[in-house]
Amino acid sequence: MNHIKSIHSPACQIGLFAILVQGCALLVRNSYYLFVLNIVGINIIVVIGLNLLMGYAGQISLGHAAFYAIGAYLSAILTVTYGFPAWPTLFLALIITAGVAYVIGIPIMRLEGHYLVMATLGFGIILYIVLIQWDDVTGGPSGFAGIEPLHIGSLTFDSDRRFCYLIWPCVLLTLWGSLNLVRSRVGRGLMALRSDELVASCTGVNTEGYKVKVFVLSAVLASLAGSLYAHYIGFVSPGTFSFFYSIQVVTMVIVGGLGSLWGSVLGAALLTVLPEFLGIFQTYNVLMYGLVLMVVLVFFPEGLLPGLWFALQKTHRKHR
Amino acid sequence: MKEGKVILECCGLRKRFGGLMVLNNISFQVPTGKITALIGPNGAGKTTVLNAITGVFPLDEGNILFKGHSLNGLKSFKVVECGIARTFQNVRIFPDMTVLDNVMVGCHAKTRSGFIDALLHLPAMRREETAIRQCSIEVIERLGISEKDTLAGSLSLVGQKKVEIARALASRPELLMLDEPASGLSGDETRQLAEALIEIGQEGITILLIEHDMNLVMGISDHVVVLNYGEKIADGPPESVQKNDRVLAAYLGC
Amino acid sequence: MTTPAQLWQFLLSGLTTGSIYALIAIGFSVIHNATGIVNFAQGEFVMLGAMTMITFSRDLGLPMPAAFAASVLAVAAIGIGLERGPLRNARSRVVLILVMITVGASIFIRGVSMIIWGKMPLSLPPFSGDTPISFLSAAVMPQSLWIFGITLCAVIILHYFFKHTMLGKAMRAVAANRRAARLSGISVDRIVFFSFALSSALGGMAGIIITPITTMSYDAGVMLGLKGFSAAVLGGYGSMAGAIIGGLTLGVLETAGAGLLSSHYKDAIAFLVLLFVLFFRPAGFFGMTKVQRL
Numbered sequence: 042m043n044h045i046k047s048i049h050s051p052a053c054q055i056g057l058f059a060i061l062v063q064g065c066a067l068l069v070r071n072s073y074y075l076f077v078l079n080i081v082g083i084n085i086i087v088v089i090g091l092n093l094l095m096g097y098a099g100q101i102s103l104g105h106a107a108f109y110a111i112g113a114y115l116s117a118i119l120t121v122t123y124g125f126p127a128w129p130t131l132f133l134a135l136i137i138t139a140g141v142a143y144v145i146g147i148p149i150m151r152l153e154g155h156y157l158v159m160a161t162l163g164f165g166i167i168l169y170i171v172l173i174q175w176d177d178v179t180g181g182p183s184g185f186a187g188i189e190p191l192h193i194g195s196l197t198f199d200s201d202r203r204f205c206y207l208i209w210p211c212v213l214l215t216l217w218g219s220l221n222l223v224r225s226r227v228g229r230g231l232m233a234l235r236s237d238e239l240v241a242s243c244t245g246v247n248t249e250g251y252k253v254k255v256f257v258l259s260a261v262l263a264s265l266a267g268s269l270y271a272h273y274i275g276f277v278s279p280g281t282f283s284f285f286y287s288i289q290v291v292t293m294v295i296v297g298g299l300g301s302l303w304g305s306v307l308g309a310a311l312l313t314v315l316p317e318f319l320g321i322f323q324t325y326n327v328l329m330y331g332l333v334l335m336v337v338l339v340f341f342p343e344g345l346l347p348g349l350w351f352a353l354q355k356t357h358r359k360h361r
Numbered sequence: 362m363k364e365g366k367v368i369l370e371c372c373g374l375r376k377r378f379g380g381l382m383v384l385n386n387i388s389f390q391v392p393t394g395k396i397t398a399l400i401g402p403n404g405a406g407k408t409t410v411l412n413a414i415t416g417v418f419p420l421d422e423g424n425i426l427f428k429g430h431s432l433n434g435l436k437s438f439k440v441v442e443c444g445i446a447r448t449f450q451n452v453r454i455f456p457d458m459t460v461l462d463n464v465m466v467g468c469h470a471k472t473r474s475g476f477i478d479a480l481l482h483l484p485a486m487r488r489e490e491t492a493i494r495q496c497s498i499e500v501i502e503r504l505g506i507s508e509k510d511t512l513a514g515s516l517s518l519v520g521q522k523k524v525e526i527a528r529a530l531a532s533r534p535e536l537l538m539l540d541e542p543a544s545g546l547s548g549d550e551t552r553q554l555a556e557a558l559i560e561i562g563q564e565g566i567t568i569l570l571i572e573h574d575m576n577l578v579m580g581i582s583d584h585v586v587v588l589n590y591g592e593k594i595a596d597g598p599p600e601s602v603q604k605n606d607r608v609l610a611a612y613l614g615c
Numbered sequence: 616m617t618t619p620a621q622l623w624q625f626l627l628s629g630l631t632t633g634s635i636y637a638l639i640a641i642g643f644s645v646i647h648n649a650t651g652i653v654n655f656a657q658g659e660f661v662m663l664g665a666m667t668m669i670t671f672s673r674d675l676g677l678p679m680p681a682a683f684a685a686s687v688l689a690v691a692a693i694g695i696g697l698e699r700g701p702l703r704n705a706r707s708r709v710v711l712i713l714v715m716i717t718v719g720a721s722i723f724i725r726g727v728s729m730i731i732w733g734k735m736p737l738s739l740p741p742f743s744g745d746t747p748i749s750f751l752s753a754a755v756m757p758q759s760l761w762i763f764g765i766t767l768c769a770v771i772i773l774h775y776f777f778k779h780t781m782l783g784k785a786m787r788a789v790a791a792n793r794r795a796a797r798l799s800g801i802s803v804d805r806i807v808f809f810s811f812a813l814s815s816a817l818g819g820m821a822g823i824i825i826t827p828i829t830t831m832s833y834d835a836g837v838m839l840g841l842k843g844f845s846a847a848v849l850g851g852y853g854s855m856a857g858a859i860i861g862g863l864t865l866g867v868l869e870t871a872g873a874g875l876l877s878s879h880y881k882d883a884i885a886f887l888v889l890l891f892v893l894f895f896r897p898a899g900f901f902g903m904t905k906v907q908r909l
């Protein structure tokens with residue numbers, strides 16, 4: 042009984058996962074594969090944050106690209122144009138994102154269902170327009186270049202392999218924190234809120250406060266991913282942060298299963314890796330995401346991976 | 362009625378939904394440590410009183426005092442923090458959570474740890490978590506619920522009603538408000554419920570009971586308030602209410 | 616300096632785009648009333664209308680009226696396909712899941728359109744020349760007159776349809792109360808089917824008549840859809856009068872904002888209006904707030 046329990050503890054699961062990733066990173070020699078592995082890591086951070094919002098609090102955001110963009114552009118602009126030091130800027134970006142998310146979260150989180158979808162989408166598009174139009178500051182459509190890589194002491198994360206050692210610890214930390222969160226008093230409150238908002242409130246859950254806080258948390262995670270992305274690639278342009286990115290991350294959450302954090306990890310990995318390696322996906326990228334989103338929601342509303350898992354168990358039981 | 366202390370006092374409650382006056386100048390008191398029943402024919406406004414007390418919607422007029430403090434304008438979760446817990450007329454548990462989790466949500470009002478504590482898995486939060494678990498298990502056992510790790514949605518109606526009461530008790534309320542707990546229960550189950558309620562009452566928890574089952578009401582309550590079409594038509598000990606002409610008229614429909 | 620003449624000009628061109636938003640907004644309302652969901656693919660219908668029209672008239676050489684009818688029908692068929700296909704077969708009936716399915720559908724349509732019609736914006740010739748007509752000291756494109764005319768016709772026909780035909784009345788009944796409508800023998804199924812046909816046809820038509828002025832590209836659907844949605848919200852979601860007034864107001868606000876403040880942020884104006892209305896007056900100008908029942 043005791044050792045079964047320990048396998049279910051977040052720390053242990055994450056340890057195993059870390060070993061797996063470390064193994065991958067060591068085995069892979071090709072730097073393009075490492076690049077993909079890093080992008081997977083960045084996406085996982087955004088997707089986990091979004092899943093906390095969608096899967097636990099039951100609130101959908103189609104504007105998460107905006108928070109990803111705020112992190113990336115703040116890091117880019119403040120370090121390059123104004124010469125701020127990189128790490129403090131990253132934290133400043135997190136704080137600013139938190140502030141922005143808080144201010145818009147208070148009214149946005151009062152909306153329900155499809156109004157929320159539209160409002161977050163609207164917010165995302167406004168920010169995208171600003172990125173393109175405010176070109177003296179953001180570099181406009183052609184983007185913003187010259188962002189230095191991050192470094193700790195004399196260790197500079199300037200190669201694909203070195204960045205691996207920055208991004209994956211961040212991923213593991215995010216995962217650890219999020220697993221802790223969903224298994225706590227707050228996580229139960231969020232689940233109650235998703236299940237029945239009014240009753241949750243009458244049971245003592247501060248539903249409005251929770252919704253805003255989890256919105257802020259997921260925005261902050263997106264911003265963190267954005268800052269890391271900017272320092273990794275060294276260049277940001279609006280195309281990366283368009284409405285389509287918001288759709289991509291939502292699709293990853295849904296493929297992995299609403300409310301399943303490990304599912305999110307798999308969903309993000311699957312949908313980042315597959316298009317990179319199947320050449321046909323380049324032209325069909327948009328189409329594929331639309332199709333995947335639609336088909337998964339039609340046939341496996343609880344998520345593709347959980348859905349397949351249940352189906353597998355069922356056939357297994359039948360065979361016995 | 363003047364002797365004991367009063368835990369909840371409703372003064373001149375008014376509420377209208379569109380053109381319908383659902384509560385019209387309702388005033389009554391709930392004595393501390395007793396079982397008070399709120400009865401009345403369908404549509405009398407009983408559930409609406411409960412909703413008004415728990416801040417589900419604002420009142421048009423009137424004042425609700427809990428231990429002398431006004432509850433007006435408080436959000437629902439604040440009301441729970443004050444020490445008032447409730448159940449719902451059509452059982453509303455969290456079906457996709459386990460029984461234990463359902464009850465543990467109930468502990469929300471009396472616990473503190475927030476997002477940061479949870480994210481970082483701080484020791485204070487772990488201690489609190491253990492306490493929550495223990496307290497919930499106690500409540501579950503007390504109500505005789507045997508399966509704590511099954512999904513609450515898969516329980517029978519009786520089981521779900523018990524979970525709902527357990528969830529309410531988990532917030533360690535001073536006032537427990539039950540909206541038709543006996544509806545859908547068999548005679549035996551109703552008797553068990555009555556015993557459980559008396560026991561809860563003996564622990565010093567005040568109960569406000571909405572109920573259509575007159576045997577249950579007259580059997581266990583110390584004080585009865587009768588509503589009809591949004592008006593209070595009677596208020597007093599069960600024996601006197603039973604003989605009240607207006608009550609008889611309302612129930613027999615003449 | 617802005618002169619009254621300029622303002623008058625803004626008003627006219629604002630009403631032109633506003634008419635388009637109104638048509639899209641009506642489409643949103645019709646589907647919402649029948650099903651309770653927001654059809655996210657509404658903007659895609661607008662784009663598809665324009666694109667199929669381009670194919671029918673430019674590539675297949677059909678005469679204008681025939682191409683117009685064929686495109687509207689084609690888009691209606693796609694709308695019906697969306698309803699009969701993914702939405703009807705969805706395992707979950709949760710409104711939000713259905714809404715997300717329409718999001719998926721809209722991305723899918725966008726991806727397919729990119730492959731069929733390419734990434735470059737396409738255009739259509741105006742229906743009757745492009746010599747501006749002078750109207751009370753403002754220049755009006757003949758196409759604007761077409762837009763006003765067609766929108767007005769559509770609105771009148773819809774009004775008649777909802778007030779005086781059995782099907783229209785049934786649709787209103789379903790909007791007011793699904794359960795009661797079903798119990799009184801209305802086939803909700805048929806209403807849903809028809810709503811999708813109607814609103815996709817309206818969207819397609821809007822796309823066809825606006826393209827000679829604005830051009831159209833495969834990715835314009837989201838923007839148009841969101842603006843139509845903003846218009847619907849502005850006027851009070853679900854009401855036809857609201858959709859029309861919301862659409863026209865939004866069109867004028869947008870053109871005036873672009874002209875008086877900054878044309879760079881023209882597209883942001885609609886969303887600012889949307890956010891503003893949602894935050895401060897979620898029921899719109901004419902809508903009524905609903906009370907949740909326990």
Ligand SMILES: Nc1ncnc2c1ncn2[C@@H]1O[C@H](COP(=O)(O)OP(=O)(O)OP(=O)(O)O)[C@@H](O)[C@H]1O
Nearest residue numbers: 378383402403404405406407408409906907908909
């Ligand atoms: N949110 C609401 N909006 C409109 N009318 C409402 C709402 N809630 C309750 N009502 C109406 O208020 C009246 C009183 O309702 P309430 O639920 O309080 O009655 P009740 O005494 O609990 O009846 P029952 O014994 O059937 O539960 C009813 O006529 C009901 O239709």
Ligand SMILES: [Mg+2]
Nearest residue numbers: 407408409450
């Ligand atoms: Mg009731």
